[in-house]
Amino acid sequence: MDKNVLRQLSYGVYAVSTLDGERAVGCIANSIIQVTYDTVAVSMNHTNFTHECMEKTKKFAISILAEDTEMNTIAFLGFQSGREKNKFEHIETITVDGLSIVKNAVGYLICELVDKMDTETHSVFLGKITDGAVLSDSKKPMTYAYYHEVKKGNSPKAAPTYLG
Template sequence: MDIKAFDKMNYGLYIVSTKSGDQTAGCVVNTLTQATVQPARLLVTIHKDNQTERLIEESGVFAAVALAQSAQMELIGDFGFRCSRDLDKFANWAHTEDENAVPYLTEQTVARYSCRVVGKLDAGTHMVFLGEVQEAQVLEEEDAMTYAYYHLVKKGLTPPKASSYRPEPAVKGYRCKICGYVLESDTLPEDFICPICKRGSEAFEPVSAE
């Protein structure tokens, strides 16, 4: 099987969020897609180890926003490479709540959707949720970011829990704990800034090629 054939499939880049009780969670996905028009329904696939997946299971609702092409890598770093169990991901970004009290971003996004789960499919490592759209709104007229644009222009990486993740060859150097960027070097300058998520050298850890 030529795994590169999947690179020819195009996707958008979204942040899916949910809330259960007083817990909120959100993550970056490239797996949100429209299933039907009437009724309006969306499909989304999320890793079972992800806090967002667990809270969607509990609440039965989720929101999603389409990221703008100009969205900052720091935002993608927070929502794509950090865990909602350890971080209030919405704390540093403009947001509001939908009719289900689910938070969603109001900056660096071009459209938003609010859904009620009406079906799900166990896909092994991931869960596929079918959501009936209760609210939908265009937020900005800017182009939405595609997964291809994220990789080719933004030089973004794929989180390990993403359904499209493929392990990279092992290298020796320093890895950013936020976004996964690897600096192939024997030393890490104190003033080094990650070119992907813009975090400092304190976010890096040594890695070995062994």
């Protein structure tokens, strides 16, 4: 297979947040799709601490990141683990339903975890959307292509789209 064909798939860039007890945890994910009018799916690596906490907490939020998101925010959330760091200490957030939302986001979704499907490396979590709001009409949501081409970002091994 020509792996480059996978680079032609389109995504956004999101922060998935949940709780470790009362502590805000989460990570960056590009692999979010709307499955039905009120259901989304997210592919989460088994080794991510967020995976463990989503399963325990059974709810999560998705912050739809804006093009002007600071690369530091993506570095905090996407390149280190909540096992060792309080990532959200460094990020401006608002709290909705007990979950931390990136304040600079274009909008957010609050989801109840309803199902899970496993692959060797990732679980696909299904979330039923219980709430959501637009936070900015003027900001543009960041696409995965924009993240790579304009922001010059890259993705770690845990991302499902990592091609080496």
